[in-house]
Amino acid sequence: MSKRTLVIGWDGAPYDKISKWVQEGKLKNLGKLVDKGAFGPLETTKLTISSCAWTTMVTGKNAGKHGIYDFFGTKFVGNSYFREPINSKWRRAKALWNYLSNYGYRVGTVNIPITYPAERVNGFMVGGMMSPSVDAPGFTYPANLLKDYPKLKEYRIDIEGAKHLDRDKFIYEVNKTIEERFDLFRYLIIKKDIDLFFGVFTSSDRFSHYMWHFFDQNHPYRKHESEEDLKKYKNSLLELYQKLDEYLGELISEFGPDNVMVVSDHGFASIYKYFEFNKWLYLKGYLKFKPKSEWKEFKHGKLNPKRTYIYGKVDWSETQAYMIGKRGSVYINLEGREPHGVVKKEEYEDLVEELIKEIKKIKDPETGEYIVQDALPRDEIFSGPYLNEAPDILTFFKDKYASIGYIVDLNSEDLFIVNDRPDLELELGIERYAGIFVASGLDYRHTNVNAWIGDVTPTILHTYGIPRDPDMDGKVLDIFAEDFVFKERKAELSKKEKSIIAKLKKLGKI
């Protein structure tokens, strides 16, 4: 008899808030799991971006071994410095579903970030964020998986585009997406016979990015809200998680799993001030802008047309370093790698070292305090065959600070933007701190646990008798029940492997 496991992801569920609500009895179904199972904070990836974090969760490996650092990879669009968005093919490490399939288990996943195009698995897969549309080839595996699903046409893949709608519409979209996700999860777990189901709700993350000021009394953006709205939305995050908790209860009763896990990829925190990173590089002489009369517009569907990005505006022949992405990721304008790289290989290490020293010295003039917790070269964070695809330097900002790379105003000397600017459409909360880890059921005991995000996959595989891949950075968590016995299962051989063995037998070699 095979075991059934239900894994539910709540993108961006913060440990500090969730654990408080569990204690207060406000999340009933999660509370029941916590009462019997293992519960604790889930430490996320150093580069706290959903794509990197979820991929580390499903592979058990740091990004140096799976190659997904961000929502873009290392390919540039033409000669611009804009990097092409990635898809599941960029992941170069086996994921949970590959292991389970290889060992003959049936697995189904829905909406795990960076799973488009869907992969061939022993079971099914529905793509997550960045899937182009529900009709796109590769949205599901098998291709006809949802041909009879009555609500496919209205299914929302993501609400990225809805974040700048007015608030009521935005919240409507968030709720609608959660309902649709739940409906599809339920449809598939009822219809399909599987050993493990893994579905992720991502709207909790989107919601948090733009609503976080309602949950922090000191957030500068609150000045734009009426007393009425501050009151109205004060508990909206709890209400969202209560809805997810209700759906969790329903999914458990529909699926009847032996084991249940609830996981999130990271927590959340406020941003009070943004640091204009590329402007700082410019003022320090590491980056040179062309005269304004020579600026060219660069357009791409992934870019917000209201913003002034650096693409088409930088004099690359005079630029040594630049920042892209959301998280203070600095890239060296390296010869032979960047489209117009000028920094020689032999200058690389000295430049990285010098920049790190300078980055650590950045202060907020208003408080006189340093704003950078740490800045590290990539090889101190990641390891593996794809290390060379990582940003060259990672900057870790102190609490309440984050960076932006696009241009706001080059004429002023000011490097900080207080996060109270509706015109800039900035995120009010950011991915930071611990997510949650809950494992409850037949195989787990009641315990507190401190998990790292890469521990999830080896721990799940352990319940199925699949040994941890020695190349994984994550470990099997010490949360198993006293009477649990690890019975190693043999991997199922592929057709090709079987035919090779048959041939060898025939030849008398084995």
Ligand SMILES: [Zn+2]
């Ligand atoms: Zn996330």
